[in-house]
Amino acid sequence: MMILKFNYKSLVFTLLFCFSLLGFSQNNKKEKKIIKAVDNHTESSITLLKKAITINSGTMNFEGVREVGALFQKELDKLGFKTELTNGDAYGRAGHLVATRKGNKGPKFLLIGHLDTVFELESPLQEYTMLNDSIxxxxxxADMKGGDVIIILAMQALKEAGVLDDMSIEIVMTGDEEKSGDPLELSKKDLIDAAKRADIALGFENGDNNPKTIVVSRRGSADWELKVTGNPAHSSQIFTDDIGAGAIYETSRILNEFYLQLSKEKDLTFNPGFIIGGTTLKPEADETGGSAFGKTNVVSQETIVRGDLRAVSLNQLIKAKATMKKIVSENYPKTNAELIFGEGAYPPLTLTKGNTQLLEYFNIVSQDLGFGSVTAVNPRNAGAADISFTSEYVDMAIDGLGLTGGGGDHTINETGNLKTVAIQAKITAVLMYRLVNSKL
Known part of the structure; x- marks a missing residue:
């Protein structure tokens, strides 16, 4: 018997590796140790979660984000990880927690979490409450200190079972997932660099809050701005050769064509969330509001529309942008339009054979451990997340391994089911053990 050299781009290896996983016994002694270790540490993990939640770490509360990072750093230091809290000054954020261990077997793992939340210091939700014995x-x-704790719990179990030293693992918990720093290339550099070194990425967001689903594909998001100009004149002159249709008519044409040509595209959405138009405009500097002056008897001179575009793959995103640009170029008489896509876009997590295969491995482990089958999340139910930045670099990636079974994400009603902490940690740890120790 020999350990197969990992090469995830090989379809032959993928198929053989699948059979290898199927060949593992539920009675494996190491796996039993892993499961027992999770049970031994679950209570302390929930205590850690409660402590983390009482620290406000809204993205813009840099001190709080760093405090949560230091809390988790201390736990990973105990497990022998080399840890660092990075400085986020260059992109206007708190920075990230990066932890690494180098082993000599199997694939290189990247585990992804984030330290920040949407709940800033002014939020009315600052403390945790137990709604019953588990919620x-x-x-x-859920989004996502519970996922961070699951990462640590899985690492504790692997350590206690005596298998962590074999593994090459990099953990990146970002400090700005909810509100990315600028420029994005600096904000996500640590994450992307880690992805370039990894073979497999595991994300611990909470997916669609269903413990029976895992994310294999996430839609990316890009902001766009539409600027339209026309000839101002008395309304009696609209549609003449000299005056044309005006900015508002041209804007309505463009938005209607977006709908007609793209609304039936599966998993693609494009939302104009903001519009002002008239004779003169005064948009706010933060791009979330503004005012317009105009009169019913004056042809509109300008409009501004802002929105977002969400696509399930890079190819779909490129095609949608091209279609939108073509529509914008076909102007009504005497009007001009410009479509600008924002630079701070989240890429999609494109569905790949590797992602699908990794889900199957996860599903096998879940069933072997008695937790039932797991299927893929509908990408319409999975928004943008940090794991998407790995899509171009890793061979296999899945997300949604975090604390699930709650709801109300990003609202004062956010909840999570604590019973899923141990379940997700057990599946994660056993999955990693099997991936490292597969023999043919």
């Missing part, structure tokens, strides 16, 4: 309500319980 916790609190800021970031």
């Amino acid at each position: 916790m309500k609190g800021p970031g319980v």
Whole structure:
């Protein structure tokens, strides 16, 4: 018997590796140790989660984000990880927690979490409460301090079972997932660099809050701005050769064509969330509001529309942008339009054979451990997340391994089911053990 050299781009290896996983016994002694270790540490993990939740770590509360990072750093230091809290000054954020261990077997793993939440210091939700014996309500319980705790619990179990030293693992918990720093290339550099070194990426967001689903594909998001100009004149002159249709008519044409040509595209959405138009405009500097002056008897001179575009693959995103640009170029008489896509876009997590295969491995482990089957999340139910930045670099990636079974994400009603902490940690740890120790 020999250990197969990992090469995830090989379809032959993928098929053989699948059979290898199927060949593992539920009675494997190491796996039993892993499961027992999770049970031994679950209570302390929930205590850690409660402590993390009581620290406000809204993205813009840099001190709080760093405090949560230091809390988790201390736990990973105990497990022998080399840890660092990075400085986020260059992109206007708190920075990230990066932890690494180098082993000599199997694939290189990247585990992804984030330290920040949407609940800033002014939020009315600052503490946790137990709604019953297992449902916790609190800021970031599901998105995603619960996922961060699951990462640590899985690492504790692997350590206690005596298998962690074999593994090459990099953990990146970002400090700005909810509100990315600028420029994005600096904000996500640590994450992307880690992805370039990894073979497999595991994300611990909470997916669609269903413990029976895992994310193999996420839609990316890009902002866009449409600027339209026309000839101002008395309304009696609209549609003449000299005056044309005006900015508002041209804007309505463009938006209607977006709908007609793209609304039936599966998993693609494009939302104009903001519009002002008239004779003169005064948009706010933060791009979330503004005012317009105009009169019913004056042909509109300008409009501004802002929106977002969400696509399930890079190819779909490129095609949608091209279609939108073509529509914008076909102007009504005497009007001009410009479509600008924002630079701070989240890429999609494109569905790949590797992602699908990794889901199957996860599903096998879940069933072997008695937790039932797991299927893929509908990408319409999975928004943009940090794991998407790995899509171009890793061979296999899945997300949604975090604390699930709650709801109300990003609202004062955010909850999570604490019973899923141990379940997700057990599946994760056993999955990693099997991936490292597969023999043919």
